[in-house]
Amino acid sequence: MPHVTETPIPGLLLLELPVHGDNRGWFKENWQREKMIAAGLPDFGPVQHNISFNGAIGTTRGIHAEPWDKLVSVATGRIFGAWVDLRAGATFGTVFTAELDAARAIYIPRGVGNAYQTLEPDTAYSYLVNEHWSSSASYTFLNLADESIAVDWPIPLQDAELSDKDRSHPRLTAVAPLAPRRTLVLGAAGQLGTALRETIPTAEFATRDHIDLSDSGCFDHIHWPDYDVVINAAAYTAVDAAETAQGRAAAWAINVTATAALARIATEHRLTLIHISSDYVFDGTTAPHPETEPASPLNVYGQTKAAADAIVSTVPRHYIVRTSWIIGEGANFVRTMASLAERGSSPSVVNDQVGRLTFASDLAAGIRHLIATRAAFGTYNVTNAGQPQSWAAIAQRIFELTGHDAARVTGVESAEYFATAQGAPRPLNSVLDLTKIEATGFRARDADVALREYLGRGGVRD
Known part of the structure; x- marks a missing residue:
């Protein structure tokens, strides 16, 4: 049975997943609706499954807040994750960080910004989302180097692999909070x-x-x-x-x-x-x-x-x-x-x-x-x-x-x-x-x- 832990960000849930291994490798239940709901995860109804592959250590993506919920887990390798509440409300700007590997996943509610930095080569992580991706959807972004959230990246951002778009996202003071549904x-x-x-x-x-x-x-x-x-x-x-x-x-x-x-x-x-x-x-x-x-x-x-x-x-x-x-x-x-x-x-x-x-x-x-x-x-x-x-x-x-x-x-x-x-x-x-x-x-x-x-x-x- 997976174990669910609450974080300082409301609705952001850290999951410890049982991993079964032998001489052949390992196996885990990445999404098992009945068990995960019983453990405290919302029945969020995923409709799309995405996989992100990153060849180099230090590949960093984010901070992006999407208008849907998602479950992120690691297939191979290890990542450092940073999550920032970008929803309108009292917890706007609250930060949580953790490492994810095969035995640990994270459930991210709509409007919580997420960013990931790979800590091993050839890292792949998957995420289940409960809305189909749309270019017309409303997204919220935050700069990875924002001083007010002060994320302690394992690999300094100047040494990491970032896209130009991620480097240019606004600071927290300029972010418009994502309105609730x-x-x-x-x-x-x-x-x-x-x-x-x-x-x-x-x-x-x-x-x-x-x-x-x-x-x-x-x-x-x-x-x-x-x-x-x-x-x-x-x-x-x-x-x-x-x-x-x-x-x-x-x-x-x-x-x-x-x-x-x-x-x-x-x-x-x-x-x-x-x-x-x-x-x-x-x-x-x-x-x-x-x-x-x-x-x-x-x-x-x-x-x-x-x-x-x-x-x-x-x-x-x-x-x-x-x-x-x-x-x-x-x-x-x-x-x-x-x-x-x-x-x-x-x-x-x-x-x-x-x-x-x-x-x-x-x-x-x-x-x-x-x-x-x-x-x-x-x-x-x-x-x-x-x-x-x-x-x-x-x-x-x-x-x-x-x-x-x-x-x-x-x-x-x-x-x-x-x-x-x-x-x-x-x-x-x-x-x-x-x-x-x-x-x-x-x-x-x-x-x-x-x-x-x-x-x-x-x-x-x-």
């Missing part, structure tokens, strides 16, 4: 997307004008190696319209076909895919719904969300965030009821559909929590906490909190309500079990507390 949010104009702008302000946000999921080629122009997290907050959510021929086709195209394409991309590029699911994947006959409950959708919208969940669950790095009854910036139930209350209307609201409101800011905070804590991948229910209520009870509470008579809201059963208003069948019980997300240390606000705060601000922002 970004988070991409799809559906940035929606209620959740708007909340994510405040919760994860460093993310990149794409509205339908930028990435239209109904377009089969909508992802073709994106350079995916620039990202490490994609939050799919875009969806076709017109539940009743999805029952029509045109709506059904649109719902499947956006919620399923586009999600399937995104899942393939996430798998290929080792992205963390965060997908927003719905209580509508259940028929509502039993509750609360745990994450493990089999899907049983009642309507077309629910069918498309259940299909998307099944697809996303195949992505190695995924979070399916299942939620219900979202309230954020834009048109929503709370704003509608508050408007009716102000206008003197006395609405009839269904009283046999029970669940919890989910305020978009709390849902966004839950997503940020999963990313920040690196919670185990999988499905998580995220709604506001508190006592489940019917839509009618919530409407009455909205009337009360806005200074109006709650008795103006009349409760009606779904069967009676939809006898005169055409609509898709909906689950009667949408309560989601929050045990799993709470076990990670996240607990959203009580739904009634969040409702009071929302209305207290006029419902303009959540």
Whole structure:
């Protein structure tokens, strides 16, 4: 079993590899995924294998930081290695040096500069990388003789073999740190997307004008190696319209076909895919719904969300965030009821559909929590906490909190309500079990507390 040692540079890992030798020579497992992951190496998914041969002692290459991860090991000979953190952050400029031979390798994360000097003739070292080499990729370079890092090269640089290009690289003070991979949010104009702008302000946000999921080629122009997290907050959510021929086709195209394409991309590029699911994947006959409950959708919208969940669950790095009854910036139930209350209307609201409101800011905070804590991948229910209520009870509470008579809201059963208003069948019980997300240390606000705060601000922002 290989042994992994951490270094002063975060993510830079030194590996001691078992080498088996006899009178014929030696053998080692240069890359053995199962053993190396168990030892603590990331599952970095190499796609290209390169070999560098150096005939003379003192051949020196670097310092280069590439936009991918790699594993470097020696096939023949011996090398001195120097690594410098060239990523933006507190450890920028941190240096680590070590000798590598057949029994020692190094794992180098994206953005860490690396340089090698051969200590024996006819030295060859190999490296596995997890992106295909591209001349258009963004590289960062540092001068081998930079005084601030002061690498003690075994063979002085004036006596070493260097390329003219390596001699001319900039000093550390002139190096632009390599920016980290970004988070991409799809559906940035929606209620959740708007909340994510405040919760994860460093993310990149794409509205339908930028990435239209109904377009089969909508992802073709994106350079995916620039990202490490994609939050799919875009969806076709017109539940009743999805029952029509045109709506059904649109719902499947956006919620399923586009999600399937995104899942393939996430798998290929080792992205963390965060997908927003719905209580509508259940028929509502039993509750609360745990994450493990089999899907049983009642309507077309629910069918498309259940299909998307099944697809996303195949992505190695995924979070399916299942939620219900979202309230954020834009048109929503709370704003509608508050408007009716102000206008003197006395609405009839269904009283046999029970669940919890989910305020978009709390849902966004839950997503940020999963990313920040690196919670185990999988499905998580995220709604506001508190006592489940019917839509009618919530409407009455909205009337009360806005200074109006709650008795103006009349409760009606779904069967009676939809006898005169055409609509898709909906689950009667949408309560989601929050045990799993709470076990990670996240607990959203009580739904009634969040409702009071929302209305207290006029419902303009959540």
